[in-house]
Amino acid sequence: MKRALATAAALVGAGVAVRRLRSRTAGSGPEPNRWLTVTVNRPPERFGELPAPLARLADHVEIRTAPAPGGKGTELAARLRESTAGGTLERLTGDDPRQRVRQALREAKSLIETGEIFQADAPATARRTPGGKLVALATRRAGGEGRL
Template sequence: MATSSLLSRISEVASSAGGALLGRAQSLRLPGVGTASAKDSPEVAARRWRAVTVLTDRIGTGPDLPAPLAAFGDRIEVRTTPAPAGKGTELAARFTAPADATDERVGKLREALRQAKQLIETGEVLRIEPQPEGRRPETPQGRVLEGAAARAPKEGVL
């Protein structure tokens, strides 16, 4: 009985320590490596490529660049590469100067990438606000969703 209790306690302590270690490892980041982060300095944020995968093999990066990205002019550089496993093309963009990579402009660049993807794939920019069938119902859940959508960062979806 004592051995079983001791092994059970050792298992609990090991699980707790492993969970704490995993939690720390998940929040560990190297500057400029990995996914976008609100903690990045403007210099790192400017160097970071933002990308979307577009279900097509042809995307123009010159004069036929999609309008949402063309609006940035020479403040961004654009590249296209084949997407993994032949699943289309990866369209990526980043700012050419660190001064351009303010939080607001980074959000606008992410939005422009999403709009360019929609234009290329469907021929139009899809709207979700308000919902296509009308306004959200005035319920507590609807108000919470509206508030969350209004405060959502521009770096991505809620």
């Protein structure tokens, strides 16, 4: 019974947080097709061909490269070709196409710099408790969210 109440309380709290976030950012968020950019630790002349994660999205995204400021590598940027109206619900469910672009940029950076795609280890706190479930959910969603 206590576990069910704790889970319900966590879900209600998450719903309140989403509503507050939505009300604060309604109409003030970034345009949906802005450029997402990562800086790769390789000079432009040694950049090579497009990495597989971005090549898979090549039909859906525009890609550009430019020397990074101060000669510190290469800026790799991508944005969706079509306008999307993805909002908070799409982001929370993992259906926002911008998440795929973010993840592809992270994976491309990892491939270019190290030759492999690094994956996060499973969190040690992802037990079958309400808090552990939230940690596991956040970990699954983290690849497509956040700052690049």
